[in-house]
Amino acid sequence: MILENKIKLANLPTKIEKLDKLSKELGKNIYIKRDDQTGTEVSGNKVRKLEFSVKEALDNDCDYLITCGGIQSNHARATAAVAAKLGMGSFLVLRGKEDNELEGNYFFDKLLGARIKFITPEEYSNNRAQIMENIKNELSKEGHRAYIIPEGASNGVGSLGYYNAMLEILEQQKQMGIKFDAIACSVGSGGTYSGLYYGNKVTGNDATVYGINITGDREYFLDVVESLLHELIKYTGQEISINRDAIDIVDGYPGLGYAISRPEEIEFIKHIAQLEGIILDPVYTGKAMYGLVQEIKKGTFDRHDNILFIHTGGIFGWNTAQRSMIEL
Incomplete structure (x- = not known):
């Protein structure tokens, strides 16, 4: 079976907890799946994807x-740790400047021995695939055989990680009786999102x-998810009907942009930390x-009773600017 073609990197299954106090606040049963606890150096959702991507690399x-x-990429840090x-x-290949403060995931990238190339946001948007191909060619000249993993390990083989996670969730809900x-x-x-949706x-x-985009917009991610679902089908051979209108991307929450925080977001994180210890x-x-x-609160989820949120990790991504917004 295709889902068995992976290497074991993550601590699985990750537990599911009910957020009792938040549930009481909202009048809904809110649960959280602790994929932030898949590991330490390889913590978060990226390691589930890397189990499949890196196995393909080793097979080749x-x-x-x-x-x-980005310079605080959880995926880049996890990849460096796995390597x-x-x-x-x-x-x-990191979007940012080399003179950024050495902190968070960037610090761990260096500690783990990764080689790093910084590129501008424009280069990242338009040329990152070619830049990685060029690096692959240079490494070949050094006698290495390199495998390119796209941003977030979000391709067909990487998305198998969250198809697998959906099977895990289905088994856990049976055990929990909900x-x-x-x-x-x-x-x-x-x-x-694509792996969960497919599963x-x-x-x-x-x-x-539901996917809540934290960058881009709904139309952009409808294209991304549709493409990834077709890639998944190629890997598994199991067809599903793909209807763009049935892909539930909840838009409106990128805020000021990727990795840029608003005061209300930071206050919310503080509230959840003090309410639930998460x-x-x-x-x-x-x-x-x-x-x-x-x-x-708007009523979008009124028809749902038991809501599961996937905690995908990222604790190492806090930077000085974001921390300075919190009054302790």
Whole structure:
């Protein structure tokens, strides 16, 4: 089976907890799946994807991993950690400037021995794929065989990680004696959402899978998800009907932009930390759960009883500017 073609990197299954006090506040049963606890150096949702992507790299006799992201990319840090663990090299293409303060994920990238190339936002948007191909060619001249992992490991093979996660959720809800009728996650590159959506459809589960985009807009991610679903089908051979109108991307919560925080988002993260003892990150889960709560208050989730939010990690991504916004 295609889902068995992976390497074990994550601590699975991750637990599901009910957020009792938040549930009482909102009048809904709110649960959280702790994918922030998949590991430490390889914590968060990215490791589920890397279990499949890196297995494909190893199957192709590769000894180097190349990937890309923002300077505080959780995925880039996880890739560097996996490479070090497996005795591979890592080369990260990061959007930003080299004179940024050495903190958070960038600090860990360096600590883990990754080679790093910084590029401008324009280069990242328009040329990152070619830049990574050029690095692959240069590494080949050094005698290495490199494997390119796209942003967030969000391609067909990476998205298998969250198809697998959906199977895990279905088993856990049986054990818990409940039925999640809504499952929500942040959407930054699309792979987590696409895997969950595909798993939900291919198993005949009738939950609604919601993605809350923290960058871009709904139309952009409809294109991304549609493309990833077609890639998933190629890997699994299991067809699903793909209807753009049935892809539930909840728009309106990127705020000021990727990794830029608003005071109300930071205050919400502080509220959840003190209410439930759970720390969200300011780039992904903080914005997405803020959006989920706002939509619940608006009535968007009135037809749902049991809502599961995927905590995809990111605690290392806090930077000085975001921390300075919190009054302790």
